[in-house]
Amino acid sequence: MTTPLLLRFVSEARDLLQFAASGLLALERNPRDEAAINDVFRSVHTLKGSVGLFDFPAFTKLVHAGEDVLSAVRAGQLPISSEIVDLLLDALDQFGAWLDDIEGRRGLSDGADGLSRDLTAALRALLPDDFGAAATTARSAGELASVDWLPDISEAERLEAFRAATSGSQLLAIEYSPAEDCFFSGEDPVNLFRQVRPLYGLIIEPREPWPAPEAFDPYRCVLRFRALTAAPRAEVEGLFRYVIEQISVVPVGPETLIAVAGEPNGGPVYGDFVADALALLAASDWEGLRRSVSALHELTGRHLFVASALRWLEAVLGAPAPDSGWVGALIDCIAQGSSVPVPPCNSGISTTPATKQPHSVTGPLARLSALARDILDGQRVILEMAAESTTFASRLTAVGCTAANVLRGVVRQSDLEAWGSAVEASLADGTPVAALAELERLLNASTGAPSEVTAADALRPEPTGTQTQEQRQAPARVLKVDQAKVDALMNLIGELVVSKNSLPFLAKRAEEVHGSREMGREIKDVYGVIDRLAQDMQAAIMAVRMLPVSEVLDRFPRLVRDVARKLGKRVELVIEGEETAADKNIIEMLGDPLLHIIRNSLDHGIEMPEEREATGKPPDASVRIKAFQEGDQVVIEVADDGRGIDPERIRAVAVAKGLIDEERASRLTDQEAVNLVFAAGFSTAAKVSDLSGRGVGMDVVVTTVEKAGGSVSLTSVKGQGTSVRLGLPLSMAVTRVMMVEAAGGNLFGIPMDQIAETVRIARGQVRRIKQAETFVLRNAVVPLVRLDRLLGVEPPLWFGDADQEEAVLVVRIGGSLTGLVVDHFREGMDIILKPFDGILSDISGYAGTALLGDGRVLLVLNLKELL
Amino acid sequence: MPIRFGKNSVVLDGACAVEEALPLLEYLQAHPRAKVTMRGCTQMHTAVFMVLVGIRPPIASLPDEAFMKRWFAPALKGEQA
Known part of the structure; x- marks a missing residue:
């Protein structure tokens, strides 16, 4: 299924992303750049508007968050920093990845919802607290909600969930407060939970007291849903993707489920059991404890508090590796006949491996979450009660571990150490005073932290829609046309040029065959007009295909920034002449070679800042990309002011790699030596980095550029920098060839850019050196090759005088001259080169064919393959 | 029609969509003692x-359908789980 709207969105969104990314980089350099921030904001804002047309809630939400951050930056509420730019660029990258997904599979990848929320939360965390209404509705992370409602779930259900958790499932608590008007947007909250599987608990409650029956509004949703599930987080987030800011999902440790409740029993005292159980616990005799628990359970009425505690004990002991902290706490429950908070797992003398982390309390803010505070408070209660208990020492240890686990990574290291010493002090003097005091201090220090977002605030829906319409920009006067259509036009104009060329033939025929000179002249007049029009038309269509080089250069600021940061170098990228235009194919082909060159430059050319300072250069290196038009070529120069290439080193490496022998190496000029980096298999990098230095690089650049009819040259001054120059034809559409006659009167085309000159030499001047023929051209010996022989045709035998001349086309292939003997020179002409296709495509030696004005087919030679 | 209104009783049958909420509310407002049957x-x-x-x-009666029977019961009957 292809929707044109979607495709257009993807292409537009890519442009917007590019625009936003370059704006961000400009902003990073100059945080006061109002124009840049406005550009970035507008791009993201437009993106938000257009993504909203489609069903990608994850995408929309992240864009929205990005827009909020940018809006805060724009309003001056948030100073821009590298971190913010990094985060925003990450978000842009994510958009890019999603666009790829959308284009490839027409949907976002799995896990996009969660990813979106994490990034959104990270972005929102940047926002100042007093940022506008839209921002405060957002919760900085879905983690801060309290789960104190868990005990409201029936005990049987909690037991079931607990067993699932101890056998390895991660439990999630979901709290969902639908927007009041959610029924109008077609939501059916209850039935969302139908799809959550397995569901261990679902509590549906009104958020506010029910109104009187007469004032009841059935279409204003006032329900709140709380559920407990073992479904994977990504699945839950996927299910609730449309309302993801209205839900909070919190991972729940199994111990939070343990809550003992029931009728207090006035019956027998369970002292014996408690003593036995504690002994069994100390010995870690789970089997024995299990037996004794089930025996007692059978004797106990099921509604009693003790029965509830025993059921939990059974469940805890049912785990493969029971947690002694929990068992201890439950035994305490029975001993005291009242509820005792259960420590998170792996406390005390537990043998359980720490697979289940207590709670994810490490939010983006290093403050105590509500949940963490609940747990710490629980520990405080335990400590207070433990003061009179006989098991004080072991309890204190358990509490110490628990609190330390909660605090780890949330508070400062010094606080953690203070807690550790307070626990030791308490242990030493046998009273909980020191530990209690420290716990109080921690709790007080963390209260009042601004991270508290009340559920009602956090769950208020975001205002939607309205402002996306306001600022829709006036449509640019730009037509987006499929490239194939332009190509079709291009082909047609090519045909027109070719058929136009048949008019002179017709004129000639009118003169010679029909004997009407006048007719011939009139045809020539008409030809003149058509010729001019056709040429204008060709130019106009070529202009349509012309793109500015900025199209490909735009991605480099980002690349240079990222690579430079990674390498620890400081680089300033200067781009000049980005408006220089060239044919689309050329522009597209430029990307990879330029990438190689720039990476090479950053990796090998630019020195580290210290090294630069030591040699008296400014610490910020500069890489300059300059594009300009020169004749019928676009030239792109990449120059850096790095360490340059050392010709001596190149010579040594080339000899070591066996590319040339020592004797030749010593004869090379420095420039020639530098050019060796273009040789295949050449790499001087001592070790392969992930950026460059795999020994492919520069020769790939040369091959690619030459394939497009361009050339590469490199100059370098040791210690001062390197400059690579790419010269490319403005357009690949029209090739200028020279026609020659060879092989018995056949016409062949030879690309003009390979021809150095044409000469006529007397046959007597041809020298034979063994089998090879040569001739002397301006004091240089040039090998002579007969085109007939190259094409497999025996050259005509020659009898006659030595004054008779040979037509020799001097061609330059790979930097060396060769003389090509042909029968006759013919005129040069512009042709539209059509490469061989189909079964002909394997034939080597030919670049392709072109149609001549009189209907004949011209074979264009590929001399590089022939010679 | 998934909801059938009787003289003093209302029967919910099949799938009750969002547009049934208002008629049901109006009926219940008019007939405060009407009994609700949801079995089907x-x-x-x-x-x-x-x-x-x-x-x-x-x-x-509560719905026979498993999801509703399990999770709606506490709220509808007004008992705390």
Whole structure:
């Protein structure tokens, strides 16, 4: 299924992303750049508007968050920093990845919802607290909600969930407060939970007291849903993707489920059991404890508090590796006949491996979450009660571990150490005073932290829609046309040029065959007009295909920034002449070679800042990309002011790699030596980095550029920098060839850019050196090759005088001259080169064919393959 | 019609969609003592459910459908789980 709207969105969104990314980089350099921030904001804002047309809630939400951050930056509420730019660029990258997904599979990848929320939360965390209404509705992370409602779930259900958790499932608590008007947007909250599987608990409650029956509004949703599930987080987030800011999902440790409740029993005292159980616990005799628990359970009425505690004990002991902290706490429950908070797992003398982390309390803010505070408070209660208990020492240890686990990574290291010493002090003097005091201090220090977002605030829906319409920009006067259509036009104009060329033939025929000179002249007049029009038309269509080089250069600021940061170098990228235009194919082909060159430059050319300072250069290196038009070529120069290439080193490496022998190496000029980096298999990098230095690089650049009819040259001054120059034809559409006659009167085309000159030499001047023929051209010996022989045709035998001349086309292939003997020179002409296709495509030696004005087919030679 | 209104009773049958919420509410407002039978109800929109928990009419029977039977019961019967 292809929707044109979607495709257009993807292409537009890519442009917007590019625009936003370059704006961000400009902003990073100059945080006061109002124009840049406005550009970035507008791009993201437009993106938000257009993504909203489609069903990608994850995408929309992240864009929205990005827009909020940018809006805060724009309003001056948030100073821009590298971190913010990094985060925003990450978000842009994510958009890019999603666009790829959308284009490839027409949907976002799995896990996009969660990813979106994490990034959104990270972005929102940047926002100042007093940022506008839209921002405060957002919760900085879905983690801060309290789960104190868990005990409201029936005990049987909690037991079931607990067993699932101890056998390895991660439990999630979901709290969902639908927007009041959610029924109008077609939501059916209850039935969302139908799809959550397995569901261990679902509590549906009104958020506010029910109104009187007469004032009841059935279409204003006032329900709140709380559920407990073992479904994977990504699945839950996927299910609730449309309302993801209205839900909070919190991972729940199994111990939070343990809550003992029931009728207090006035019956027998369970002292014996408690003593036995504690002994069994100390010995870690789970089997024995299990037996004794089930025996007692059978004797106990099921509604009693003790029965509830025993059921939990059974469940805890049912785990493969029971947690002694929990068992201890439950035994305490029975001993005291009242509820005792259960420590998170792996406390005390537990043998359980720490697979289940207590709670994810490490939010983006290093403050105590509500949940963490609940747990710490629980520990405080335990400590207070433990003061009179006989098991004080072991309890204190358990509490110490628990609190330390909660605090780890949330508070400062010094606080953690203070807690550790307070626990030791308490242990030493046998009273909980020191530990209690420290716990109080921690709790007080963390209260009042601004991270508290009340559920009602956090769950208020975001205002939607309205402002996306306001600022829709006036449509640019730009037509987006499929490239194939332009190509079709291009082909047609090519045909027109070719058929136009048949008019002179017709004129000639009118003169010679029909004997009407006048007719011939009139045809020539008409030809003149058509010729001019056709040429204008060709130019106009070529202009349509012309793109500015900025199209490909735009991605480099980002690349240079990222690579430079990674390498620890400081680089300033200067781009000049980005408006220089060239044919689309050329522009597209430029990307990879330029990438190689720039990476090479950053990796090998630019020195580290210290090294630069030591040699008296400014610490910020500069890489300059300059594009300009020169004749019928676009030239792109990449120059850096790095360490340059050392010709001596190149010579040594080339000899070591066996590319040339020592004797030749010593004869090379420095420039020639530098050019060796273009040789295949050449790499001087001592070790392969992930950026460059795999020994492919520069020769790939040369091959690619030459394939497009361009050339590469490199100059370098040791210690001062390197400059690579790419010269490319403005357009690949029209090739200028020279026609020659060879092989018995056949016409062949030879690309003009390979021809150095044409000469006529007397046959007597041809020298034979063994089998090879040569001739002397301006004091240089040039090998002579007969085109007939190259094409497999025996050259005509020659009898006659030595004054008779040979037509020799001097061609330059790979930097060396060769003389090509042909029968006759013919005129040069512009042709539209059509490469061989189909079964002909394997034939080597030919670049392709072109149609001549009189209907004949011209074979264009590929001399590089022939010679 | 998934909801059938009787003289003093209302029967929810099949899938009750969001647009049933208002008629149901009006009926229950007019007939505060009408009993609600939900045995044959297979699906209930949140809005309909909200009317039932908000107004708390006497319930004659809960839905047989497993999801609703399990999770709606506490709220509809008004007992804490």
